[in-house]
Amino acid sequence: MELTREIYWNIGQGAATLVPMYLLTLAAFGVLAWGFWRRIQVYRLGRAENRRDEAGLRASSALRQVLGQVKVMRVPGAGTAHGLFFWGFFLLFIGTCLIVVQADFTDPLFGVRFLKGNFYLFFSLILDLAGLVAVLMLGGLLVRRYVVRPPGLETGRDDALMHGLLFAILLTGFVLEGARMAVTELGTPLAAWSPVGLVFAKGMAGLGEPALRSLHVGVWWLHLALALGFIALIPFTKFRHILTTSANYFLADRRPKGALVTLNLEDESVESFGAARIADLTWKDLFDADACTQCKRCQDRCPAHATDKPLSPMKIVNQIGETAFNAPDRSLIESLGKDELWSCTTCRACQEICPAAIEHVPKIVDARRNLVLMEGEFPGEEVMGAAENAEVNGNPLGMPFAGRGDWAQELGVKTLAEDADVDVLYFVGCYASFDKRNIRVASAFIKLCQAAGIRVGILGSEEKCCGEPLRKLGNEYLYQGLAGENIETIKGYGVKKVVTTCPHCFNTLAKDYRDLGFDLEVEHYTRFLDGLLAQGALRLEKSDEALPCTYHDSCYLGRYNDIYAAPRNLIAAAGGQVVEMSKSEAESFCCGAGGGRILAEEKLGTRISEARARMAAETGAPLLVSNCPFCLTMFEDGIKGADLEGRLAPRDIAEILVERL
C-alpha cells in the first residue's frame, strides 16, 4: 500500500465542501483584518516614531524570539509550558498549511503530492505528538491559572475563552483523526505512526463505520468552525498577542539599553513636554499595551510592588491601553496615578524580563516629565529642594560647589585646572564628593589608581551633578543644563578617558551624553580596575583570611550595562568568596535609590532597602558588597532599619580592594 492518506476522506473535495470552507475562511480572515484595522486607528492616536530602521536585523531577531520562544522560556514553569505549547500548536498549523497546499493547489494544479512515503510517516508522527504536547501543556497552564492561582495573575473572560477554544480545537482534531483511523487505518502499518490518534481510534472503533462516518463529518465542520473562530477572535481577545507580541519583537528598541528620548528644549514650536495625554505618547507606547499578555513577570520583579507601593509596571502598561481605547482624552497622569508614577526606581527589572519586549520605564519618565516640566510637581518638597540645590550648587545635596574637590586634597589628586595632563579623568559624582561614607570609596579608588601608576585628575569645583537622578525624575531641562556644563568643561581639557565610581554617572556619561555631543570613552571603575588587574598594573596582596560576602548587582551596572563579571572578578581578586543572593545579576533587586528616589522620602509601603538587606542577610555572609554610591547609602540605612547591624555591613568593592594593596 502507499504510505499516505486521502485528504478530504469522507468529506469530499467537491464544490459543496470547498466553497463554504473557503468562504468561511475568507470571512474569518476578514474579521481578523477588520479587528486589527480598528485597533490600528487607536495606535495612530500616538505620535510618530520610527521603528523600521535596520529592518533586516529587526526581522531576524523577531524570528528568533518568536520561533525560539527565547524570552518566554527564560522563566521556567509557565514559560516552558508556553514554549512547548507554542511549538506544538505551531507544528499543527504548519501541518494544516501543508495539507492545504497539497490538496487544493499542487495536486489539482500540477499533480504533485508530497504527503506520502516516509515523509508522510514522519509528518503523521510529528503532528500527532505535537498535538499531545499542546494538550498536555495547555492542561498544565490551565491547572496553574485556575487551581494553583499564582498571586497577581489576573484571570478574566479572555482566559476562559482561550483555554476552552484551544482545548476544543485540539480535542476535535484528535476525534477526527481517531474516527478516520478507526475506519481506514486500524490494522495497517500506518496506525503506529499516529500513536495518540490510535488510542482514539481504538476507543471509537466499536461505534461501527456508519456512525463513525457521520460523526467524522460533523466534527470536521465543527473543527473547521472552531479553528476559524479562533482566527477571527485574535484581535478581540488576548489571542492578539500572537500577532502583537511577535510584532513587538520586530519593533523593539534598538538604542543602547535604557535610552530615553533627549527632548529638544530649544524648539519653540513645542508647547507641551512629557506625556499628559494619550496623544503625547508614541504609537509604540500604545502598541505595547496590546502586546502585553498580563503574564505579570514585571510586577513580580518590581521592587516598588514588592514593598507595598501602588506601582505595578504591568498595570501602567494596561492602563495606558485602557485609556487609549476607552477615554483617549482623559488625563493620563490621573489614570496612571501620581503615587504610582513617582514610586518607580527605573530599575529596569520589568523591561529586562518582559517576554513581550515592552518598554515600561520610558513611559513612566515621560509622564514624570509632564509633571515636572509642565506642572512644577515633584514627589515631595524635599525633591523640589534637591532640584533647586542642583541649580544653585550643581549638586542635589545642597553642599557648596566650591568644596566639591576638598575630599581629594590630602590624597594629592590634582584638578584638571591645576594639571590637565592625566591618564584618566575621575568623574567623582555628588555622593563620592560630599557624602562622608562615599568619600571613603572615592579615596579607595584613588589609592588603587595610584598603586597601579595611573595619573588621575578630577574636575573639583568645576564638576556638576551628572543630572541622572533629576532626569529620571522628569526634569529634563535641569539635566540638559548640568550635562551641557559638564560636557563643555570636560571637552575643554582634552581628556582622553573618563572613569566613574557611580554607575548612574557611568550610564549617563557613557550613553545619555552622546545625544548632547559627548563622545569620550567612559568606563565604570569595576571594568577599569579589572583591566588593570589583567594587565598586571594593579597588584594585590594575597591573604589567607577568608572574606565571605554577598554581592549586590546595582541596576545601572547590571541590567542597564550587562556588567556582571568584572565586579565579581575584583571581589575574587581581593580574596572574597561571594555567596549569591537568590536575586542576582539580571534578576537583582533594586536598593530603592534609582529613578531619583535617592532624593525622595520613601513614604509609601515598606522600605526597599530593608527588603534587600534582609535578602543579603539570608545568605549568612557578613558583608554586603556593592558598586554604587546610592546602593551603599541605601544599605547603610536599610541594614539599620532591618535590625541587621552587627550581622551585616555594607562595603563598596573599592574598599575591599584597597585593603589588599
Next chain:
Amino acid sequence: MKILVCIKQVPDMESRFKINGAGNWYDTAALAWRMNEYDEYAVEQAVQLKEQAGTGELVVFSIGPERVKEAMKKALAMGADRGVHVPDEQSHERDPFEIAAIIAAYARNENFDIIFTGMQSQDRGSAQVGVLVAEMLGIPSVSTIVAFERDNGGVKVKRELEGGLKAVVKTSLPALFTCQLGLNTPRYPTLPNIMKAKKKEIATRAVGDLHQGAALAVTEKMSFPEKRAGGLVLEGEPAELAGRLIGILKEKTTVFK
C-alpha cells in the same frame, strides 16, 4: 491691580564665606547665588494674587550687579510680567535707608496697589527695607505676614508675633507687606514659563537717577563670630525641663507653627 515685588539676590547660605579685602562685607568669589528665601515667598504671593485677580501687572524690582538678573529671571519664570533692574556694583555698601530710598523713588510715580518684599534678606538681615519704603511712600505696611487674603477691596493678613502668637491685620490699599516663612510654598517654574521668562523685558534704571546722597550708616568691620561651644544644656526635673524646652522651641524655632 498693579503689583510690585522687590527681591534681592543673596549667596547660598551653605556657601563658604570669607571676609572681603576691605573687611566690611563677605568676599563674593566662589559663592553660589540664589533668590533671597523670604523674597521667594513675596514673589509667590504676588503671583498668586495676580492669578486670582485675573488681570493686572506684576513688576519685579532688584538692585545689584548684573548677576542679580538671574534671580529676577526666576521671578519672571514664576509669573512676574516684567522686571526693573537698578545696576549697582556697590549695593552691598548701601544701608537699608538708601536701598529703601531707591525703591521708593522708583515706585513713587508707578501707582502700585500692593508692594511685597521679603521679611528680611538672608545676608544682611536688617528687616528694615520694606517698612522704610512704605514710610517713604506714605502707605501702610504690615511686616512678617504668614497669611494673605483679599478683603472687600482691602487686604486681611496674618502676621507673626513673638512666641508663636499671630495677629490678624486688615488694611486698605495701597499697602506694603513683608513676607515671612510659612506664607506659602514657592512654586517650581514650569519649562514653558522659564522659556517665556527669557523673553520678558528687564528694564534698566540708573541708580543715580533714583537716589543721590550717601549712606546714613556704614559697615565698619565684619568678622566671623567667635567659636563658642555649641548647644545649651538644660538641667532639672523632666517635667519642668519639658516645659522649658517647649518654651525655647516656641520662641526660637518654627516647629510648633
